[in-house]
Amino acid sequence: METRQTMALDQVEQRLDVTQSSLCGSTFNDVNLSGTAFENVSLSGATFRDVNLAGAAFDNVNLSGATFRDVNLSGAAFDDVNLAGARIANVDLRNAAIVDCQVDGMTIEGVSVAEMMAAYRQSLT
Numbered sequence: 207m208e209t210r211q212t213m214a215l216d217q218v219e220q221r222l223d224v225t226q227s228s229l230c231g232s233t234f235n236d237v238n239l240s241g242t243a244f245e246n247v248s249l250s251g252a253t254f255r256d257v258n259l260a261g262a263a264f265d266n267v268n269l270s271g272a273t274f275r276d277v278n279l280s281g282a283a284f285d286d287v288n289l290a291g292a293r294i295a296n297v298d299l300r301n302a303a304i305v306d307c308q309v310d311g312m313t314i315e316g317v318s319v320a321e322m323m324a325a326y327r328q329s330l331t
Contacts, residue, residue: 222239222242222243223242223243223245224242224243224244224245224247225243225244225245225246225247226245226246226247227246227247227248228247228248229247229248229249229252230248230249230250230251230252231250231251231252232249232252232253233252233253233255234252234253234254234255234257235253235255235256235257236255236256236257237257237258238257238258239257239258239259239262240258240259240260240261240262240278241260241261241262242259242262242263243262243263243265244262244263244264244265244267245263245265245266245267246265246266246267247266247267247268248267248268249267249268249269249272250268250269250270250271250272250288251270251271251272252269252272252273253272253273253275254272254273254274254275254277255273255275255276255277256275256276256277257274257276257277257278258277258278259277259278259279259282260278260279260280260281260282261280261281261282262279262282262283263282263283263285264282264283264284264285264287265283265285265286265287266285266286266287267284267286267287267288268287268288269287269288269289269292270288270289270290270291270292271290271291271292272289272292272293273292273293273295274292274293274294274295274297275293275295275296275297276295276296276297277294277296277297277298278297278298279297279298279299279302280298280299280300280301281301309323
């Protein structure tokens, strides 16, 4: 039997700290979670739709298989995060920095990131 909980977040006026939680398969729809700190959280299979996550911090978070659509991630920080199989579409990634990450199989607009990086590194030599 599936247990489903609904929590209204539209009235929250302070920053949320979500720690050591399992929110697998959760749906976040049309909410402002800017500045939220996610630490040691499993959000695998979660869906984020029309969500403001500007300035959010994700530390040791499992986002495998998560879906991000129409999401603001500007200024968000990801450290030790699993995004394997995640789908990111129509997301604000301005000024995003991807450093020391496993990108095998990752594509941007259908182009392999691993192949782009290899071509880039080759152009430097």
